[in-house]
Amino acid sequence: MNAALAARLAEICGADNVISDPQQLRTYECDGLTSHRCSPGLAVLPRSAEQVAAIVRACAERHVPFVARGSGTGLSGGALPLADGVLIVMSTMRSVIAIDPASRRAIVEPGVTNLAVSKAAEPYGLFYAPDPSSQVVCSVGGNVAENSGGAHCLKHGFTVHHVTGLEIVTPEGELTWLGDGTGAAPGYDLVGAFTGSEGTLGIATKIVVRLTPIPEAVTTLLAAFTTMGAGGAAVSAIIGSGILPGAIEMMDALAIEAAEAAVSCRYPEGAGAVLIVELDGPAGDVEVQTAAVRDICTAAGAYEIRAAQDAAERAAIWTGRKSAFAAVGRISPAYIVQDGVVPRTALPAVLDRISELSAEHGIRVANVFHAGDGNLHPLVLFDDTVPGEQKAAEELSGLILDLCIEHGGSITGEHGVGVDKARYLPKMFGADDLDTMQLLRCAFDPAGLCNPGKVFPTPRLCGEVPGVRHGPHPLTATGLIDQF
Amino acid sequence: MVALPDSLTTAGGVPPELAGAGTDVRTAGPADTAGGKQARYVAAPASAAEAAALLSAAASLGLTVVARGSGTKLDWGTAPARCDLIVDTRRLDRVLEHAAGDLVVTVQSGVRLDDLATVLAAADQRLALDPPESAGTIGGLIATGAAGPLRYRYGSPRDLLIGITVVRPDGTIAKSGGKVVKNVAGYDLGKLFAGSLGTLGLITEATFRLHPRPQTSAWLTRDYPSTSAAASAVHAIADSPVTPAAIELEWPSAAAPISVSALLEGEEASVQERAGRLNAILDRAMTGQSPGRPLADGRERPGTLLRVAFWAGQLAAVLDLIRGAAAANGLDPAVGGAAAAGLLEIAVTADAETEAVGGFVAALRASLQGLGAGSLPPLAASAVVVTAPAAVRDAVDLWGPVPSLALMRAVKYQFDPDHRMAPGRFAGGI
Numbered sequence: 001m002n003a004a005l006a007a008r009l010a011e012i013c014g015a016d017n018v019i020s021d022p023q024q025l026r027t028y029e030c031d032g033l034t035s036h037r038c039s040p041g042l043a044v045l046p047r048s049a050e051q052v053a054a055i056v057r058a059c060a061e062r063h064v065p066f067v068a069r070g071s072g073t074g075l076s077g078g079a080l081p082l083a084d085g086v087l088i089v090m091s092t093m094r095s096v097i098a099i100d101p102a103s104r105r106a107i108v109e110p111g112v113t114n115l116a117v118s119k120a121a122e123p124y125g126l127f128y129a130p131d132p133s134s135q136v137v138c139s140v141g142g143n144v145a146e147n148s149g150g151a152h153c154l155k156h157g158f159t160v161h162h163v164t165g166l167e168i169v170t171p172e173g174e175l176t177w178l179g180d181g182t183g184a185a186p187g188y189d190l191v192g193a194f195t196g197s198e199g200t201l202g203i204a205t206k207i208v209v210r211l212t213p214i215p216e217a218v219t220t221l222l223a224a225f226t227t228m229g230a231g232g233a234a235v236s237a238i239i240g241s242g243i244l245p246g247a248i249e250m251m252d253a254l255a256i257e258a259a260e261a262a263v264s265c266r267y268p269e270g271a272g273a274v275l276i277v278e279l280d281g282p283a284g285d286v287e288v289q290t291a292a293v294r295d296i297c298t299a300a301g302a303y304e305i306r307a308a309q310d311a312a313e314r315a316a317i318w319t320g321r322k323s324a325f326a327a328v329g330r331i332s333p334a335y336i337v338q339d340g341v342v343p344r345t346a347l348p349a350v351l352d353r354i355s356e357l358s359a360e361h362g363i364r365v366a367n368v369f370h371a372g373d374g375n376l377h378p379l380v381l382f383d384d385t386v387p388g389e390q391k392a393a394e395e396l397s398g399l400i401l402d403l404c405i406e407h408g409g410s411i412t413g414e415h416g417v418g419v420d421k422a423r424y425l426p427k428m429f430g431a432d433d434l435d436t437m438q439l440l441r442c443a444f445d446p447a448g449l450c451n452p453g454k455v456f457p458t459p460r461l462c463g464e465v466p467g468v469r470h471g472p473h474p475l476t477a478t479g480l481i482d483q484f
Numbered sequence: 485m486v487a488l489p490d491s492l493t494t495a496g497g498v499p500p501e502l503a504g505a506g507t508d509v510r511t512a513g514p515a516d517t518a519g520g521k522q523a524r525y526v527a528a529p530a531s532a533a534e535a536a537a538l539l540s541a542a543a544s545l546g547l548t549v550v551a552r553g554s555g556t557k558l559d560w561g562t563a564p565a566r567c568d569l570i571v572d573t574r575r576l577d578r579v580l581e582h583a584a585g586d587l588v589v590t591v592q593s594g595v596r597l598d599d600l601a602t603v604l605a606a607a608d609q610r611l612a613l614d615p616p617e618s619a620g621t622i623g624g625l626i627a628t629g630a631a632g633p634l635r636y637r638y639g640s641p642r643d644l645l646i647g648i649t650v651v652r653p654d655g656t657i658a659k660s661g662g663k664v665v666k667n668v669a670g671y672d673l674g675k676l677f678a679g680s681l682g683t684l685g686l687i688t689e690a691t692f693r694l695h696p697r698p699q700t701s702a703w704l705t706r707d708y709p710s711t712s713a714a715a716s717a718v719h720a721i722a723d724s725p726v727t728p729a730a731i732e733l734e735w736p737s738a739a740a741p742i743s744v745s746a747l748l749e750g751e752e753a754s755v756q757e758r759a760g761r762l763n764a765i766l767d768r769a770m771t772g773q774s775p776g777r778p779l780a781d782g783r784e785r786p787g788t789l790l791r792v793a794f795w796a797g798q799l800a801a802v803l804d805l806i807r808g809a810a811a812a813n814g815l816d817p818a819v820g821g822a823a824a825a826g827l828l829e830i831a832v833t834a835d836a837e838t839e840a841v842g843g844f845v846a847a848l849r850a851s852l853q854g855l856g857a858g859s860l861p862p863l864a865a866s867a868v869v870v871t872a873p874a875a876v877r878d879a880v881d882l883w884g885p886v887p888s889l890a891l892m893r894a895v896k897y898q899f900d901p902d903h904r905m906a907p908g909r910f911a912g913g914i
Contacts, residue, residue: 097859098858098859100795100797101797102719102796102797102798103795103796103797103826104722105795105797107859107860125723146668147668149668158666160672160675161639161643165861176887176891177861177863178888178891179887180856180861180864180865180866181795181861182793182794182795182827182865183639183793183825183826184640184793184826184827184866185866185887186793186866186868186883186884187883187886187910187911187912188676188679188680188892188895189629189642189676190888190892192642192672192676193672193676193895196668196671197671208861213722213723213725216725236585239587240585244695244696281727282725282754282758282761283725284754284757284758285727285758288751288753341664341667342664343583343585343586343588343664344585345583345586373664373665373666374586374664374665375666408662408664409662409664410664410666410667410669411669412667412668412669413664414668415668417668417669417670421669425669425670428662428669428670429660429669429670432656432657432658433658433660433670434670436650436652436656436660437670437673438671439898439899440673440895440898441671443891443894443895444891444894455670455671
């Protein structure tokens with residue numbers, strides 16, 4: 001790697017905060033998607049927005065690509081480093097700068113963890129609503145990059161609904177504000193465009209988030225069904241009744257078996273499916289809706305329903321669900337976590353087809369999903385010590401994405417495209433769609449240095465196209481000449 | 485000003501490139517104006533494909549293009565520098581798919597909000613956006629980012645828009661998002677087009693997330709004698725557990741009391757119970773009619789409408805600054821809006837002197853600048869003139885300071901390199 005660049009970065013951040021030793025760099029070789037690995041050329045740990053801007057300028061001057069990384073929990077390889085690039089590690093910028101309870105806003109640095117924001121807001125009766133399951137460690141900066149969801153986004157929305165302003169370093173190294181924190185700043189909604197752009201439009205250095213009043217009451221129900229079909233019917237009936245729960249989660253028998261093996265969650269015996277329904281809001285509403293959801297589940301064939309009355313009981317119900325991904329490691333040497341979305345009404349058909357595909361390919365698939373918004377997380381199980389199994393599992397995993405697209409859904413609901421799914425993006429969008437999206441990229445990052453190789457399978461060249469006019473001649477625009 | 489090629493000015497003639505694009509095209513009449521600029525041609529495509537062929541033809545002729553739906557907000561923004569072709573979207577009037585079970589609807593951009601509401605009501609659902617211009621189209625709703633009181637709970641069009649199809653200025657059809665509520669595949673162009681006032685391309689289709697229609701709704705209203713008392717009430721309602729769908733403030737004139745209203749929605753028994761709790765919190769609040777919205781009047785009469793966005797915690801200060809700036813310029817406008825969401829609108833009557841309006845806007849912006857202190861962003865509040873009589877619009881900077889204008893210009897340049905889509909209608913000459 002460029003020694004002059006390393007020296008320049010050391011000037012900016014101090015030598016202690018620049019990592020060039022290959023052994024130490026291996027710490028950063030992957031994010032949560034461990035199947036893709038690459039050690040960065042250099043890693044740097046800035047302490048301030050000004051340092052980030054100076055780092056980016058140093059990279060831009062030398063045409064060296066750079067990637068920002070938060071806590072490294074991403075599941076699509078969005079923070080995968082580049083061997084010839086600089087990795088900018090944001091986890092050292094982790095303070096909650098201010099809480100403004102009357103405005104229901106917090107200003108935070110990007111490295112702060114998702115849960116730390118809610119903890120800081122709690123004394124004011126407020127919380128930060130998006131709650132990805134990695135919220136204990138994942139960073140808000142990473143959440144902004146990925147437009148992260150979580151179990152409760154069914155009711156409360158995604159990261160993009162809760163970010164109202166961003167201080168960013170542009171890919172050319174300029175420090176600027178997008179939006180003003182109000183959520184209604186004049187001009188284009190660049191905050192909305194930036195959120196979910198997977199680190200390709202710049203690096204957030206300050207984030208203004210909306211805070212939400214902590215609901216007065218919360219109840220959590222666990223309903224056990226003998227079949228997935230019955231559980232699915234209950235989901236449709238709940239939504240159809242006009243109730244909007246905070247979360248509706250579902251697990252199938254294999255996922256339950258894994259969770260049982262890992263954390264002894266003690267879900268009802270013999271369940272072919274369990275449904276977790278969480279209701280939040282004013283106490284009176286929650287009480288009425290809880291009764292209604294119980295009735296709906298019973299009518300749909302639930303043979304056991306448990307209700308959590310306090311935080312400890314609630315945690316017990318959620319333990320199985322939240323540990324499900326990791327728990328699958330107890331019943332399979334290796335697995336792929338898939339993330340696809342289908343319209344909620346297509347869930348029964350899609351789940352049936354996944355189970356057929358699983359049988360046809362002789363590969364086990366455990367299903368854990370956000371049933372309320374049709375976001376599936378099929379876990380495709382395989383043994384990585386058996387030659388060919390990984391390839392077969394990847395193939396099945398891809399077929400599940402095809403199935404989602406066939407039903408009018410999406411190849412990713414919350415994990416992002418990253419490096420993992422760039423090749424699937426053309427199945428959802430045509431060449432013109434992808435080309436148009438990249439106009440935004442060209443506006444922010446004309447040199448293509450900011451997290452290149454992510455999201456889009458084929459990068460757009462941002463240079464001027466020969467033969468295309470670009471606006472009136474300057475002299476015409478200023479009224480000095482007329483053009484005929 | 486670029487003079488048009490001779491072929492375009494031939495009497496009575498629509499240029500063959502336009503006429504041959506497969507869409508109804510006619511020469512413009514005296515009513516076909518945008519921001520006071522007389523158009524030359526009006527075309528009404530009936531599909532995205534027709535719109536694409538039309539814009540491609542317009543590109544080959546170098547025509548500037550302004551999209552028009554019902555025309556309820558056509559005078560929003562700065563007057564376009566030029567308007568050769570008006571694209572009338574009202575033939576794009578189909579509700580393409582209402583997936584009631586998925587609470588999602590896909591519509592063409594010329595569908596009117598009130599017509600869509602009727603379709604959705606049949607399934608007891610709604611698009612939870614309630615701007616006063618209910619005769620407006622979906623395209624206009626998105627392009628202006630319009631919203632009403634429900635903004636407090638549901639946000640603005642950008643928050644409920646989950647998929648969009650647009651035609652770029654060169655005729656390329658492009659889409660982003662999709663038909664599912666949860667989706668992070670690719671960039672979200674809907675965010676960029678929401679509020680873009682037609683400066684990036686033509687919106688032809690949109691998909692929205694829907695919500696169940698509430699069984700009952702009730703407004704609770706109480707008057708307050710001072711800005712601090714009104715602001716305290718707004719904050720108390722927002723902090724309370726009764727989950728209002730809207731919190732509105734109305735202050736028709738400096739001498740009038742300030743009324744604060746909360747909208748409760750849900751099942752009958754729940755609304756009753758929460759209304760009781762809110763009455764206790766506010767001490768003697770009354771169940772009443774929906775607020776009179778003096779600003780709706782301001783919108784209908786051709787006065788000046790401003791939108792002030794601020795951090796909600798500064799509500800009392802902002803109300804005082806508005807009155808101070810108005811009084812210093814001899815004005816007494818109506819003020820109101822989604823106070824708890826940090827958004828107020830100001831309606832100045834049409835008979836106000838242009839100089840006074842200009843003085844008011846400048847004074848208000850200057851005083852709002854002082855709010856960005858401490859750890860807040862450098863510009864933490866804004867005052868935008870949404871629409872105004874021609875004289876005011878020509879004399880006043882409608883936008884004021886805009887953060888990251890350079891990036892916005894770069895976006896505009898990428899999407900519309902020839903600067904032909906509603907040129908000059910947006911902030912910073914965009």
